[in-house]
Amino acid sequence: MITVTVNGQRHDIDADPNMPLLWAIRDILGLTGTKYGCGAAQCGACTVHLNGESIRSCCTKLSRAAGQQIITIEGLSANNNHPLQLAWNEMNVPQCGYCQSGQLMSAAVLLRENPNPTDQDIDDAMSGNICRCGTYQRIRAAIHRAADLAREGAKS
Amino acid sequence: MKKLIFLSIMLAITSIVALSFKAEPAKKKNRVTVVKDSIGSVKAFMSVYKVLMSPRCMNCHPAGDQPLQGDDNHIHTMSVKRGVDGHGVYSMRCSNCHQAENDPGVHLPPGNPKWGLPPANMRMVFQGRTPRELALQLLDPKQNGGRTKAQLIDHMANDGLVGWAWHPGIGRTLPPMTRAAFAAQVRLWIAKGAYAPGAKAK
Amino acid sequence: MSDISRRHFIKTTGTAGVALWLGISAKGSTRKVTDVATAKNFNPLILVESNGNITIYNTKPEMGQGTFQSMPAMIAEEFEVSLDQITIKNTNGEKEFGDRQRAGGSSSIRTTYNDMRKIGAAAKAVFISAAAKHWQVDESTCYAENSKVIHKPSNKSLTYGELVEEASKIELPKEPKLKDPKDFKILGKVSKRPDIPLKTSGKAVFGIDVILPDMLYASVERCPVLGGTLKSFDASEALKMPGVEMVVETERIVGKYHFTGVAVVANSYWNALEGRKKLKIQWDTAGHETFNSNEYENNLRKLASQEGVIDKNTGAIDTVKTSPQNTVEAFYETPMIAHHTMEPMNCIAHVQGDKAEVWTSTQVPSSIVGGGSNDVPKLAGFAPENVKLHSMFIGGGFGRRLYPDYVIEALNVAKQVSKPVKVIWSREDTTTQGPFRPMTFSQLSGTFSDDGKLVAFKHKVISPSYQESVRKDFDKTKVDGTMVEGIGEQDYEIPNIKTSYVRADYHVPVAAWRSVTSSTLAFAHECFIDELAVKAGKDPLDFRMELLSQPSDTKRIFQKLRELSGWDEPLPKNKGRGVAQWKFFAGQCAQAVEVSYDPALKTVKIDKVTAVIDLGEVVNPDNVKNQTEGAVVMALTAAIKPGITFKDGKVVESNFYDNPVLRMNEMPVVNVHVLAEGGKIKGVGEPGLPPFAPALANAIFAATGKRIRKMPFDLKIS
Incomplete structure (x- = not known):
């Protein structure tokens, strides 16, 4: 057991x-x-x-x-409302969606450790997650967006 | 003529190295005194060098900040980074994939509890180093993690992560000699004076 | 039957009070619908219940291409309901939803756009009539909005739910009036796909996620030498493994090929995998174990000297005078590749007596319940009415899930097991067992007249045959249209064109792969056009435009691309631009790729990709952009990553470590422009793929002078 x-x-x-x-x-x-x-x-x-x-x-x-x-x-969140999930939803990131759980879990560690990641930081953190549909450009944009959302959330 | 100059430079440098060796004589009491022997020492180091430059060792001592993979020393897929502590960055930490032991199967992640690269402030690069450069680097406490020669021998002979190279899992070539033979050559290299090979040694 | 379509008054269990179904008819296989009211084969796509619930059915499986939103959107737009007011349900191959429940060929929107709007408009008209009758007012004083009918003068309103009973007595209009596109609220606007929150919270249920009570798991060992047959096996050691319940033979049928495997059935997938390692199997591999892809490629090169079968022959190409001075010749090669859907093949099957129930991710629900070229009930030995499908979200299709071989295989396992059984292919199984996109080799030549005009163009394709692989009765003396796809259809005005096909024998099952043969032929064709431009001493885009004197989609798309890509802005040394387009059955896209060459590192970096995709009409433009970005990623992977190769009859590659796909750190910037200015309605999912590889190779030529004629190619320039 x-x-x-x-x-x-x-x-x-x-x-x-x-x-x-x-x-x-x-x-x-x-x-x-x-x-x-x-x-x-x-x-x-x-x-x-x-x-x-x-x-x-x-x-x-x-x-x-x-x-x-x-x-x-x-x-990851109580109600699909982690800043990354909000950004993913807002920016229509997924296509088939199969890889996106893993993408989000990886991105969550990145964002926790680096609230303002650069494109290079995103490459360094996210290159271990394959998306065969090819949503990388949107994942990148959504991580930046989530960083903004998290900052806004912290201020309010 | 050229050869002569080269030889004298080598002697000059190795004498400095030998000098630093004198700082730790206490432990050697019980050992058979080995006469310093620059030729024998260099010869031993060249064996050590071949092991260190083998893929199982060099792949985690890369010139850049990315580990290498395979017998062709290609950059680790998924663009893995060293990170400050040598254990990766963010969601790409070594132990996120590499377990405490090898995963069974071809191409599955090899493992060790200490899996990682040297840290960013002590990079201990093997890749691209000449025998001479690598010997001097290994002996330099400022570059070797503050190790004495005894600690250096201990690291090479007994460290668990170093030892992984001889148990790399299915489908990975082994270093060119056994670990025991490797450790013996390290000891010999240092015991005979820890000489660094000449600049032209390959 | 016609009563049903007139009254649509069907009481269905599980619906609230009175339920009204509204649908559309299909006449024959063309599925052209002109008369909703007298429909015979009624496909009920809208369900309105008296409690106000509205359900719209999506007949096109969702695999990431967005049909879960785009199909209902076309109905909802005309029906005047918003997408958050409706429940969307995927259909499961049920007969009443027709025999076109399949997603492939970028066809979902382009083949249904007018029909879906018509059913929405007809439904709206019925509710307006019902309300007008109820209020005893003139219909023209009423309008529909937000699933309500509103009487304009009095501002009173009734919901569709409240109107169900009256609406059910009213006939559908024969020719419902469609909205003026300028009044669209959903179509052509950025709108949210309702499957996205499910996919960001882990709640979307893919085939592999279905869990049934008492379910068992299976992993199948298949012959590593493709084509080998099962001689015998010893399961005694496997049966001793924890959790292993039984070991059974199973047959997989893909196209004309029948393969036998050995399935280990256990109480968990892990135990099934561990048990599988203990199987001792004797395979008969005679005749296949010497197959090597490099030898096969040599064979294809040799076959290029054959005349082949003529596909298209316009003008009088054999009378064109050729000389080494006025003629360019080239040979292009592409590899075999795997689909690599992220969700590996899998299927849950439960067989009880002569009845079967299937839960799976498939692009072809209609085939799973019977019919078409992959008639699963027939192939697996069931009466079609006895097969029930649960069609799940698909973790990537790309053509792979057009082939229900994994469903047949699971059914054949389940026949021997009393409980439901989930068969999961490992990534290695998915990589090594095919079917694969075949390689195509292309021999091209172009001839200029004395005054520098391109007067003759030949494209000969040498490859295995797709049709031969998928059907037993393929006539080998005829051209396989799939293998010459698009090469005779381009808009370039060349007076003499000859396209032809040389078929090569093959024993490996082949498959359509996103954009099918255009994914390889466009590379050869459009790179060669570039070579001709070089010969002519002209800018590659100018050269193409000179071949497009007449108005055409190609011309229009290029004009837009020229503007958006900054084609005419000069580039510094070591930078280059390449262009390509492709017109084929699925649609049309053109792309410009900008690269920089680092002479120190001898590597090429992709700076920017500009894509112009022409659709005629667009449903969800943001989704089109996502699809096209993804098509570029898939095309880039196919262009620069290793393909599938064979050694001693076995596939060499097995997982992402030796058959890699593009990752985040390799992602170029992609800008997509959607053209929707009317005209022929074109597809979305595939057209973004074919032009990328040639545009990249042409850009590399522009930057480095190195002409690439073989995929995959390295961004390190040797």
Whole structure:
């Protein structure tokens, strides 16, 4: 039995400790916002936060998450209102949308650590997340927009 | 004539290096005293150098601020950056993908608890360094993380992340000699005087 | 039957009180609708319930191209409802929604634009009539807005919900009056796609996300040598693995090819994958294990000497005098590539007796419930009425999900399992098992007259055949129209044109890939036009414009591109611009690419891409821009990243580490201009793709003098 806290809720998971965290999150906890894309830490579709770091859950064993705090896309905000989600919605970023959970989880770490990222910072943070539909230009713009929204939110 | 000048310069520099070695004689009490031997020392270092320049070692000691991958030393896909602490930036921290151990399978992320590059303030570049440059750099506490020679030997012989190079996981070529042989060559290099190869050594 | 379309008074379970369905008819396969009122095959796309709920059905699966918003938008505009007042539902191949429930060929809007507006307008007219009758006023004094009918003089109003019962007694007008486009509130405006909040919160349910009670998971081992067949397998070790419940054979059918695999069924996907590693399988690979793509490419080069089958032959090309002085010849090559949808292939199937239920992401719901060239019930052994589909959001299609091979394979697993089973392809499976876009090689020549006019143009395509792969009865003596797509259709005025096709034998299943063969042929064709411009000593855009004396879409698009790209502004040394366009079945786009060359690093950087896409009519311009930006990304990936190669019969590449796609740090700036000035209605999803690679290669030539004739190519110039 492995105890993991996901989006603030404690779960006791009875599974192979070597099972990738991704499959525990999706198939056992039923949180399917986190996606399978490559199984090789190449595409970032499976990105979740482990103690605040945007790990690739497809290559992270369940055992690493034991006793740790996991946040998935479902827990990024209370009501789809993280500044990044607001910016993504405002700027019509997604196409098929499959990669966007991972994109948002990666961008959330960037924005937390750097409230005013440059294009270079965005490249450095986001090149681990593939979008086959090619929404990179919009993701870039939406991260800048979210930085603005976060600043406005902080002022008000 | 040229050769002679070159040789004398080398001797001058190695004598400085040898001088600094004298600062730590205490531990050597029980060891068989090895006579300083610049030729033997350089020879040992050249073996060490081949290991350090092998992909398993050099890929995380790049000239730039991006780690390398593969036996062709290409820049790490997804444009990974060193970061201040050598462990990446933002959502691209090393441990976001690299686990405490190798993921099983070809091309899956290799792993180690300490996975990372040297930090930005102590970059310890291997890539592009000549044998001479690398030897001097390794011996310079200002560039080697403040390590004494004993600590340098210990790092090469016992450090867990260094040791990963000999357990790199499926599909990755090994350094050109065993770790034990490598450690022995490091010891020999230093014991024989820690001489740096000449500027033309390749 | 016609009563249904007249009265539309259908009580449906789950609807509130009286429910009114309004729809459109399809006559034959052309699906041209002129008479809503006497429709026979009624497709009920609007549902209005007496509690005020309004549902609009989307028959075109949503794969990122925006149909979830754009299809209902065309109806809603004329029906006078706003998109936040309606519920949008994707259809699941149900017979009543017709047999055109498929998304491909950039066809969703361009083939339904007038029909969808007409159904919306007819529905609105019915509600206005009902209100006028209720108030006993003249219809002309009433108008509809925000799902209400308003009596203008008195300002009283009734909602569509309140009018349902009366409206259901009124006949639909035969020729409903359509709105003047200047009064549009939704069409042509930037509007929000309602699927976006679902996709930013993790709530959108893709096929792979469906979880059913008691569901099992399966992973299938398929022969790594494509074409190999199953001899025998030993599942004893796999069956000892934790959670593994059973191991079964399964058949996948893609086009004319039948492949057998071995499925490990387990209580979790992870356990299925672990169990799969323990399978011991004997494959018969005889005849296929020596296949190497470099040898195959040599074969294609050799075949170029064959005459081939004539596709188009205008003028009298064989009488044109050619000499080395007045003729340019070139040979272009492109690779095989994979689709790499981010959502790997997957399907959940539940078979109970002779009935099957399927949950999946597919571009072809209609095929999954029967009909068309990929008739899933027929291929999987079910009566069409016994197959029920749940069509989910699609995590990327790009043509791959036009082929329901993964559905057939899952059904064949599920037949042997009592519970629902979710078959998930790994990324490696998705990369190595095809179908793939085939390579095309092109032999081109152009001849100038003594006074410097381009008088003859030949384009011969040498490639495997798409049609031969997808159908058993393909006539090999005929030209495969798919493989010469677009090359005889360009607007350039050249008096003598000959296009032809040399078919090469192949055993690898091939697929349409976003913009189909235009994704390779435009590269050859439009780069070669550039070579001809160089021969003529002319600016590449001027040279093209000189071939466009008559009014044409191409001419109009180029004029706009010239202006927006700053084509005529001089560039400094080591910078260059390239241009290309492509006209094909899906639509038309032209692009200008600006690059800089760094002589120290010997690398080219893409500074700017300007795209002009011509649509005739536009539904959601911001979405068109997003689509075109994405098309550029996909085209850039195809241009500079490795393709799929074979060694010893096996695909060499397996995942993004050796079959990479473009990432954020490689993204160029893309500016898209949407032309919607009337004229032929054109598609959105694909046209942005074909012109990019040739425009880039032409720009590289302009900056460096290096002519690129082979994809993929490196931005490092050697």
